[in-house]
Amino acid sequence: MRKKMLSYADVQASVRAILFGTNESKGPALVPVKAVIERPEGRRRYLIAVSPNGVPGKKALVIVLHGAGASAEQVLGLAFPPSPLSLWLEIAEREHSVVIAPDAGKGGWSDCFASSVRVARKNDVAFVEALIEHAIATHGVDPNRVYVMGVSRGGWMAYRMAIEIPHRLAAFSVVLAGMPPPGRGKMPMSPLPALIFGCTADPLIRYHGGKPWYALRFAEPVRSIENTVQAWRELAQLPDKPNVLRIAKHDPQARTAVTRFMWGEAPEELQVGLYRIEGAGHAEPSRLKRYPRFINWLTGLQNADLEVAEAAWDFFHPKKLNARGSDFAETKRCTKTGPQWVESRLSR
Numbered sequence: 001m002r003k004k005m006l007s008y009a010d011v012q013a014s015v016r017a018i019l020f021g022t023n024e025s026k027g028p029a030l031v032p033v034k035a036v037i038e039r040p041e042g043r044r045r046y047l048i049a050v051s052p053n054g055v056p057g058k059k060a061l062v063i064v065l066h067g068a069g070a071s072a073e074q075v076l077g078l079a080f081p082p083s084p085l086s087l088w089l090e091i092a093e094r095e096h097s098v099v100i101a102p103d104a105g106k107g108g109w110s111d112c113f114a115s116s117v118r119v120a121r122k123n124d125v126a127f128v129e130a131l132i133e134h135a136i137a138t139h140g141v142d143p144n145r146v147y148v149m150g151v152s153r154g155g156w157m158a159y160r161m162a163i164e165i166p167h168r169l170a171a172f173s174v175v176l177a178g179m180p181p182p183g184r185g186k187m188p189m190s191p192l193p194a195l196i197f198g199c200t201a202d203p204l205i206r207y208h209g210g211k212p213w214y215a216l217r218f219a220e221p222v223r224s225i226e227n228t229v230q231a232w233r234e235l236a237q238l239p240d241k242p243n244v245l246r247i248a249k250h251d252p253q254a255r256t257a258v259t260r261f262m263w264g265e266a267p268e269e270l271q272v273g274l275y276r277i278e279g280a281g282h283a284e285p286s287r288l289k290r291y292p293r294f295i296n297w298l299t300g301l302q303n304a305d306l307e308v309a310e311a312a313w314d315f316f317h318p319k320k321l322n323a324r325g326s327d328f329a330e331t332k333r334c335t336k337t338g339p340q341w342v343e344s345r346l347s348r
Helices: 008-019 084-095 116-121 124-138 153-164 225-235 293-299 308-316 323-335
Strands: 033-039 042-050 059-065 098-102 141-151 171-175 194-199 243-246 257-263 272-278 341-345
Touching: 033 124, 042 124, 059 084, 059 124, 059 153, 059 308, 084 098, 084 141, 084 308, 098 124, 124 141, 124 153, 141 153, 141 308, 153 171, 171 308, 194 225, 194 308, 225 272
Parallel strands: 059 098, 059 141, 141 171, 171 194, 194 272
Antiparallel strands: 033 042, 033 341, 042 098, 243 257, 257 272
């Protein structure tokens, strides 16, 4: 039997997938706006996308935190390589909500591994908290519906926020990052709904903890993904036994597979979840938004059975802060002096 000859279009598509990745998502999406805020450490940049629809005071806010060496533009799909978390712009269009992507700036995030000296120079929790206050005061965000999602080092930043300002957050999610080992940084004291995604073949932030030998002094040893999940589950006093769901494979021949573990029965109440992605590397799972293959050769396989932003939204949207958390946030918002803001439309 004669083999089918590849057409020019097939070759072109293959080369494009290797060099640039693919994007099969065609849904309507919000357009981000560039913005800055003056902070004690200087002018800070971020992107904000606001749905013109929805009920004022009832909109959800999702804070998206980029990884090391990336940017707000990259995580929202405006810079190479565009992240699967850029799907949040489509979710926000559909759900009439608000998305903010802060930019870590020079030196990266003052995350959960940062020293007190570093945080004193550049307090990124205070920076993001100021963005939350602005969104509540200016863009119709419900203070009971503020969510944070971070990837890689942005995940370490999300842990720091969950530990230091749990009264601001209805839930948080981390992709591809475990917490610091006990004694290395602050530990959580207040339970929060938490959804964590971990890939078992991640060569950069290892699923089973520690750090790769080739990281030398450029990376910190981390707690394993499952021990991180256990810390939040025990803090929430949830039962040991989870509900287990095996996600159907998009491609039966794929070398990765996803299992979801969920502790807590009611979606609107306290839950802790883990998506364990077997065989995948340091790449957010997505079928619609695929990283260039040359990047996957370096960081490992990208799973296509799960849309990471959609899975996080399914977890987030039923959850709200309790009345005490809402009152606390409102009191802080009303007693602080508002920062100075500049917003400008992105040219495309």
